[in-house]
Amino acid sequence: DSPFDYAEHPHRRRNPLTGTYVLVSPHRAKRPWQGSQEEPPSDNRPEYDPDDYLGPGNSRVNGTVKNPDYKDTFVFDNDFQALLSDTPDGAVGNPDNDDLLVARAVKGKCRVLCFSPKLNVTVAEMSVPALRKVVDAWVDEYATLSKLDYIAHVQIFENKGSMMGCSNAHPHGQIWSSSWIPEAPATVLANLAGYTSRKGTHLLEDYASLEEKSGERVVCSNTTFLAVVPFWAVWPFEVLVMTKKRIPSFESFGEQEKEDLADIYRRVTCRYDNLFTTLFPYSMGIHQAPTDGTGQDVAHFHMHFYPPLLRSATVRKFMVGFELLAEAQRDLTAEQAAARLRACSEVHFNDAKK
Amino acid sequence: DSPFDYAEHPHRRRNPLTGTYVLVSPHRAKRPWQGSQEEPPSDNRPEYDPDDYLGPGNSRVNGTVKNPDYKDTFVFDNDFQALLSDTPDGAVGNPDNDDLLVARAVKGKCRVLCFSPKLNVTVAEMSVPALRKVVDAWVDEYATLSKLDYIAHVQIFENKGSMMGCSNAHPHGQIWSSSWIPEAPATVLANLAGYTSRKGTHLLEDYASLEEKSGERVVCSNTTFLAVVPFWAVWPFEVLVMTKKRIPSFESFGEQEKEDLADIYRRVTCRYDNLFTTLFPYSMGIHQAPTDGTGQDVAHFHMHFYPPLLRSATVRKFMVGFELLAEAQRDLTAEQAAARLRACSEVHFNDAKK
C-alpha cells in the first residue's frame, strides 16, 4: 500500500481565501495527451482598423461619440453600463427575516480602459513602459472613483480573447465600481481578517514566504511581486500574483511597485502566450482594499488570472456539470502547471520569430 | 423621482439556498436586440453511427470494451473516472490550524448513463415512457451507490451540447458519487437546515407555494413538481424544478413522482429547445439528500438547469471578468425569462415540422 501522495491520488485542496475546496484528480493527467500542439495563430491583425470602435479617432459602438486620437491609454464610461449612478434607493424583503424574495437597489459606475492605440497588440506583447501607462491609469481610476460618495469598491479586470467573452480584439480592460463590496472580494476580506485575528500574521504574506521557500509552485517574481500557481488553483493554469509584503491597495503604491506590476503583468501573460503558442485567453482581476475605508488593516493587493485552456490552443477545460452543480475539479496538479509555466520563455513567440 | 422597481433598476438579489447575491441590470435589457434569430440547426444526425463510442454494440473510447446491444438505458463506469474507489487515506495540513496547504484524500465512483440507444435524440425529443427509463436508472444508481460504504453523496448531472463541454452527442448523463458531500450541495443543506431551525417550515416548500401563488416566475408544473425561473437566477434562462412538498431523495419516490419527473424533464427541455429553435445547451444537476444518512430532515429534491444561451442559438452569456472575480451578473430579469419560457410550446420544433 503506497501512502497518500497528492501528486498521485485523488484529493481535495482547500482555498484559504474563500474557504472552499477543489477536487484534484492527478491520476487522470496520465491519460494519453489527446489535444495536439496547435499551429501559431496567423498573425495578420492590422495595427489600425477604422471599424474598431475602441480605436483612436474612431466612432464608438453607439455611433454618436468619437474617441480622441489617444497615444497610450484612454479611459471612458462604458456605453452599456451594468450599473448606474442614479438608481433610486429601495429594497424588497429582508434576509434577516428569512424572506425568500430579497432585492436591494445598487449604484455604480463602469469604465473601459484601452491599453494601447494599437489593435494588434496584447498585454503579453506590450513593453514594460507601455504597461506602466496602464498601471498609472488603474491607479488614477482607483483614486478618482473612490472619491465618489456612492462608491464602496472598485473592481479592475480584463477579459482577454473571444473565449472569455471579449467581443472586441482591441486591448482593453474594464473597471466596475459599485456601491457595495461584491461577493468574491467580500469573502476574501472576511477570510483574511479571520486569519489575522487568529494568528496575528497576514495570510498572503505567510503564503508568499512559504511558496518562495518551496519554489514548487512559483512561476516568476520580482522585488515586489510573486507569481505562483496557487496550491488551490481551479483553472488549469490559474496564476495568483501577490505583493510579497502586504500592501492594501494602489493608494500605497510607489514608483517601484508600479514599475514591478507592469513587469510581472507582462511576464506572466508572455509565458501564457508561449505555453501553447497562442494569444492565451484569460480573465484577470485585481483584489485590493475596498474604497469605503473598510479592510485597510487586512486587505492585501493581489491579481488572479483565470485562463480556460487545458492542453492546447483549442482544448479547454469546461466548468460545467459536476463543477457547476457540486464542486470545482481539475486533473493537472498546481505543481505540474507551475513547472510548465516556469519552463516558458519571457520573450514572446511573435518577437522571437522576428 | 420614480421609486425603486426591480423590473427597471439595477439591484442585487439574494439566493437563500446559497446565501450569495447576483447583480441584475434590467435597464440593459432595453439595448437593441443585437443577436438575430437563428435558423433551425440542420437535422441530419444519424440514428446510429459505428464510431459513436456510447452506441449499442460499439467499442468504447479505450477500444477494449464493447457496449451491449442495449434497448433503452445503459449504465457503466466512466472510462476516465475523476475519482477512484481505492485511494489510500491521508491528509496534508489542517484547516482548523489555519494551515495554508490543506489537502485530503477522497474516494468515489463515476458512472455514465446512456439515455437511449439512438444517437439522434435529446431529452427534449424523447417520450415520457423513454424518459421514465432514465428516471428508473437514476433511482437504481442512487440506491446501489448509497450502499457502498465509502460513498457519502451521489451527484447526478447532464451536460448537454458541445458548448457545455459535452464531447459526445450521444444522449447521456453522468453520476459522480463521492466519499464527501461536495461544496454546492453541502452549502444548500446548511442553508435549508438553518431556515428550518429558525422558521419551523421548509424553505423550498415555502418558496414553491409563494411562486405558485404569484405565477410570475412559473414555467410549468405537474402534480409533483413546479418549474420556475428562480428569483435569484444567475444564468439567463436558469430553471429550478422542485417537488412542491418536501421529498428528501429518490428513496421516497413512488410511481407518481417518477412519472412526473420524466414529464417535467421533457417539458422544461422541450421549451428550451423551442425558445431559440435549437438543441439548447445546459448543465442539469439534481440536489437531494446525501447517502451518508445526514440531512434527511431538511433535504428537498430539486433540479437545477444552468443554460448559457442569452439571445439566440449562437449568442451566449459569458461568466467571465466581473462574474468570476467579483459577483454573478445578468441583464434579463428572472420574470422576463420566465414569461418567454412560458410562451414556448411543449411540442418540439422537430416534431412540429413533421
Ligand SMILES: O=P(O)(O)O[C@H]1O[C@H](CO)[C@@H](O)[C@H](O)[C@H]1O
Ligand atoms: O466527463 P466528460 O464528459 O468528458 O467532461 C465534461 O464533464 C465533466 C464533469 O462535469 C467536466 O469535468 C469536464 O470539464 C467536461 O468537459
Ligand SMILES: O=P(O)(O)O[C@H]1O[C@H](CO)[C@@H](O)[C@H](O)[C@H]1O
Ligand atoms: O462588457 P463586455 O466586454 O461587453 O462583456 C463581457 O464582460 C462582462 C463583464 O465581465 C460580462 O458581463 C459579459 O458577459 C462579457 O461578455
